[in-house]
Amino acid sequence: MKLKNVLVSGLAAAALMAGTAGAMELKIGVAAEPYPPFSSPNSSGEWEGWEIEIMDAVCAAAELDCVLTPVAWDGIIPSLTGKQIDVIMSSMSITEERQKTIDFSDPYYNTPAVIVADKSLDVEPTPESLAGKIVGVQASTIHQTYAQQYFTDSEIRVYQTQDEANQDVFSGRIDATQADSIAMADFVESETGAACCEIKGSVAHDEAILGSGVGAGIRKGDDDIREAINKGIAAIKEDGTYDEITAKYFSVDISG
Amino acid sequence: METLLQLFGLTESAQLLSLSEPGWGANLLRGLANSLQIALGAFGFGLVIGLFGACGKLYGGPVTRDLLAIYTTVVRAVPELVLILILFFVGTDLINKASEALGGGPVEISGVAAGIWVLGIVQGAYSTEILRGAIQAVPPGQIEAARSFGMSPTLIMRRVTIPAMMSFAVPGLANLWLIATKDTALLAVVGFSELTLETRQAASSTRAYFTFFLAAGFLYLMVTLLSGVVFKYVENWARKGQPKLRGAG
Amino acid sequence: MMEAIRPFLVPHRIILFLIFVGIVIWAAVSLRWDWLPEYALLALEALWRTIWLLAASVVLGFLLAIPLGIAQAIGPWYLAWPAKVFCTIIRGTPLLLQIWLLYYGLGSLFPTIDGIRETWMWPYLRQAWPYAVLALTLSFAGYEGEIMRGAFSGVARGQLEAARSFGMPPFTMFRRIWLPQAIRNVLPTLGGETILQLKATPLVATITVVEIFAVSSRVRQDTFIVYEPLLLLALVYMMIAGVIAFAFRKFEQRIPSRVSRN
Numbered sequence: 001m002k003l004k005n006v007l008v009s010g011l012a013a014a015a016l017m018a019g020t021a022g023a024m025e026l027k028i029g030v031a032a033e034p035y036p037p038f039s040s041p042n043s044s045g046e047w048e049g050w051e052i053e054i055m056d057a058v059c060a061a062a063e064l065d066c067v068l069t070p071v072a073w074d075g076i077i078p079s080l081t082g083k084q085i086d087v088i089m090s091s092m093s094i095t096e097e098r099q100k101t102i103d104f105s106d107p108y109y110n111t112p113a114v115i116v117a118d119k120s121l122d123v124e125p126t127p128e129s130l131a132g133k134i135v136g137v138q139a140s141t142i143h144q145t146y147a148q149q150y151f152t153d154s155e156i157r158v159y160q161t162q163d164e165a166n167q168d169v170f171s172g173r174i175d176a177t178q179a180d181s182i183a184m185a186d187f188v189e190s191e192t193g194a195a196c197c198e199i200k201g202s203v204a205h206d207e208a209i210l211g212s213g214v215g216a217g218i219r220k221g222d223d224d225i226r227e228a229i230n231k232g233i234a235a236i237k238e239d240g241t242y243d244e245i246t247a248k249y250f251s252v253d254i255s256g
Numbered sequence: 257m258e259t260l261l262q263l264f265g266l267t268e269s270a271q272l273l274s275l276s277e278p279g280w281g282a283n284l285l286r287g288l289a290n291s292l293q294i295a296l297g298a299f300g301f302g303l304v305i306g307l308f309g310a311c312g313k314l315y316g317g318p319v320t321r322d323l324l325a326i327y328t329t330v331v332r333a334v335p336e337l338v339l340i341l342i343l344f345f346v347g348t349d350l351i352n353k354a355s356e357a358l359g360g361g362p363v364e365i366s367g368v369a370a371g372i373w374v375l376g377i378v379q380g381a382y383s384t385e386i387l388r389g390a391i392q393a394v395p396p397g398q399i400e401a402a403r404s405f406g407m408s409p410t411l412i413m414r415r416v417t418i419p420a421m422m423s424f425a426v427p428g429l430a431n432l433w434l435i436a437t438k439d440t441a442l443l444a445v446v447g448f449s450e451l452t453l454e455t456r457q458a459a460s461s462t463r464a465y466f467t468f469f470l471a472a473g474f475l476y477l478m479v480t481l482l483s484g485v486v487f488k489y490v491e492n493w494a495r496k497g498q499p500k501l502r503g504a505g
Numbered sequence: 506m507m508e509a510i511r512p513f514l515v516p517h518r519i520i521l522f523l524i525f526v527g528i529v530i531w532a533a534v535s536l537r538w539d540w541l542p543e544y545a546l547l548a549l550e551a552l553w554r555t556i557w558l559l560a561a562s563v564v565l566g567f568l569l570a571i572p573l574g575i576a577q578a579i580g581p582w583y584l585a586w587p588a589k590v591f592c593t594i595i596r597g598t599p600l601l602l603q604i605w606l607l608y609y610g611l612g613s614l615f616p617t618i619d620g621i622r623e624t625w626m627w628p629y630l631r632q633a634w635p636y637a638v639l640a641l642t643l644s645f646a647g648y649e650g651e652i653m654r655g656a657f658s659g660v661a662r663g664q665l666e667a668a669r670s671f672g673m674p675p676f677t678m679f680r681r682i683w684l685p686q687a688i689r690n691v692l693p694t695l696g697g698e699t700i701l702q703l704k705a706t707p708l709v710a711t712i713t714v715v716e717i718f719a720v721s722s723r724v725r726q727d728t729f730i731v732y733e734p735l736l737l738l739a740l741v742y743m744m745i746a747g748v749i750a751f752a753f754r755k756f757e758q759r760i761p762s763r764v765s766r767n
Contacts, residue, residue, distance in 0.1 A: 322518065323521075333704075333742060334743060335706070338739050345732070441600075445711065463613065465609040465610045466614070469606035469609070473602055473606065479597075
């Protein structure tokens with residue numbers, strides 16, 4: 001199925017190439033694990049969400065020919081450096097540690113990190129309050145790094161997907177989870193989330209670990225791709241497309 | 257039908273699994289098709305490696321034999337999950353490097369092709385051993401007889417060795433095919449949209465973990481059972497004209 | 506000692522060995538290993554957990570496989586049939602799916618069970634390792650149960666008849682004659698099955714159990730170094746597999762290999 005898509009779009013690109021030379025073909029890597037409301041597959045197998053729409057808008061504005069490519073989140077940076085994909089657009093925060101390996105575009109959203117826990121549990125989003133508790137985080141995220149750095153007196157469990165961490169807060173196996181505020185707002189409004197959990201507040205900011213917003217990951221040296229993506233992001237912020245898409249999903253401004 | 261579902265409180269599960277829009281049944285089936293495609297490809301690729309590997313191990317020079325021994329030992333001692341990760345990253349890296357050396361750009365590698373390559377290498381090690389054992393089990397007298405008739409080595413291979421070894425190889429290969437179908441599940445960990453990953457996506461989107469994992473388990477089980485029936489036929493066909501095994505089963 | 510080394514003193518093997526040494530030196534010099542000291546302690550702990558998981562699931566799984574084998578070999582239909590269904594289901598579905606079904610499937614039922622958080626079981630239900638042990642044990646029992654069925658059927662009827670004619674009570678007969686011989690029948694396959702089980706252990710990393718595979722993933726995630734942790738991990742698994750193969754071979758040699766038949 002996917003192969004056919006790639007082939008078809010490849011042929012289309014080749015056909016277009018003759019006429020409108022310059023439409024760069026890019027494979028955009030998205031984590032294969034659902035991350036609502038930013039990116040998740042729906043029941044007909046298509047990807048949807050805020051970030052997917054932003055991606056389409058950026059690609060259209062920058063006249064890029066983008067092919068969405070799901071990749072395991074856990075291996076998304078090696079996939080980029082190994083050239084299986086050309087761009088990461090998967091809610092990846094810009095951090096110093098990652099910048100040693102890859103480059104980033106300008107940030108396209110920025111939200112705080114929050115702690116979600118069982119309603120009956122009286123905790124604050126601080127290391128002291130979470131001491132002795134079990135905190136779940138998604139692997140390879142800023143939240144994992146943060147939890148391992150600050151919540152030294154808590155037991156840290158590392159999950160493959162945020163959804164699984166949420167599920168274990170719901171089942172009661174873990175006491176709390178740390179994740180992005182928007183994704184968590186979506187979870188606590190969902191049927192299961194509303195039954196069990198609430199946001200306990202955002203954690204103390206640490207720029208070095210939590211980074212300065214979410215950007216598109218690009219291989220070092222691919223400056224033309226970065227330029228193109230930056231141009232696209234600037235363009236959709238300018239002409240109102242960005243706000244339009246955001247308003248469809250969120251009641252707050254997340255552009256940071 | 258509907259009253260029956262209501263009776264067991266399964267209306268909700270049936271809705272989740274339905275093939276049309278709000279249900280995720282079509283996703284599971286699409287995943288199953290991908291899984292089978294990868295499993296078939298990997299099994300075939302593995303068989304090709306296995307045939308060369310077995311011949312190399314039996315008739316090759318000492319270096320070939322040692323290298324093949326290293327290959328089969330390493331693959332059979334390292335967990336498939338680890339091999340899949342290594343081969344997945346190494347494989348695409350190598351292909352891209354090779355294409356760059358030849359002056360081309362990065363090559364488009366579809367998930368299915370990468371999955372077939374990764375699992376095929378793993379399957380190749382096992383089928384090498386199975387086919388080697390099967391070739392060795394062919395009574396030497398049959399091959400000697402063929403040789404004394406003046407048959408050429410390729411003709412002996414085609415007319416005598418391969419048909420005679422089939423009956424020894426089929427049970428092992430049947431088992432290997434089942435391993436191939438089940439190993440495709442491991443590709444979920446590197447993000448291929450095969451049955452297990454589709455199941456996981458459906459389960460976490462709907463939070464109906466039990467329903468979807470059970471449904472996927474049922475699909476895998478059907479594949480296993482159907483394969484069992486098919487391989488029984490193949491085995492009977494391969495055993496054609498041979499005396500019945502004593503106390504079979 | 507010389508006898509053991511002689512087969513390796515052929516020219517092509519020496520060259521292969523030198524190439525291997527060259528690769529190791531190249532790997533040690535030009536690949537990145539600076540992350541090792543930081544994770545060494547964690548890796549050792551995790552290695553111990555892998556071995557512990559393997560040992561526990563093999564022993565428990567084997568104990569469970571014995572009744573499964575007996576039920577299928579001689580049990581009445583109401584025992585043989587469930588045992589057969591169990592083995593078929595375990596062998597017919599991927600272990601990864603079984604692990605997720607046990608962990609997330611059962612977990613999703615917890616909130617519907619009142620008072621479960623007050624029971625003595627709750628601290629265990631919250632941990633990930635009991636599910637890992639359970640899933641691995643059931644899996645091993647499923648595969649080994651099928652083999653045990655053959656092993657029990659393979660014990661010569663005459664021996665059992667002889668024991669019965671001596672007036673041996675059924676349980677003594679089982680303990681003294683049937684079980685030891687069935688176990689001896691499966692012994693040659695047990696080493697291989699244990700290595701297969703070793704290769705199944707990394708799957709439990711997906712339900713947050715921190716075993717050796719999980720540590721290698723963590724190194725990969727923290728440092729973005731891809732190949733080095735994976736290669737080292739492969740080497741560790743090969744060494745464990747080597748030790749298992751060696752131990753079972755030694756063990757097998759200590760058991761009388763053939764009793765006279767008939």
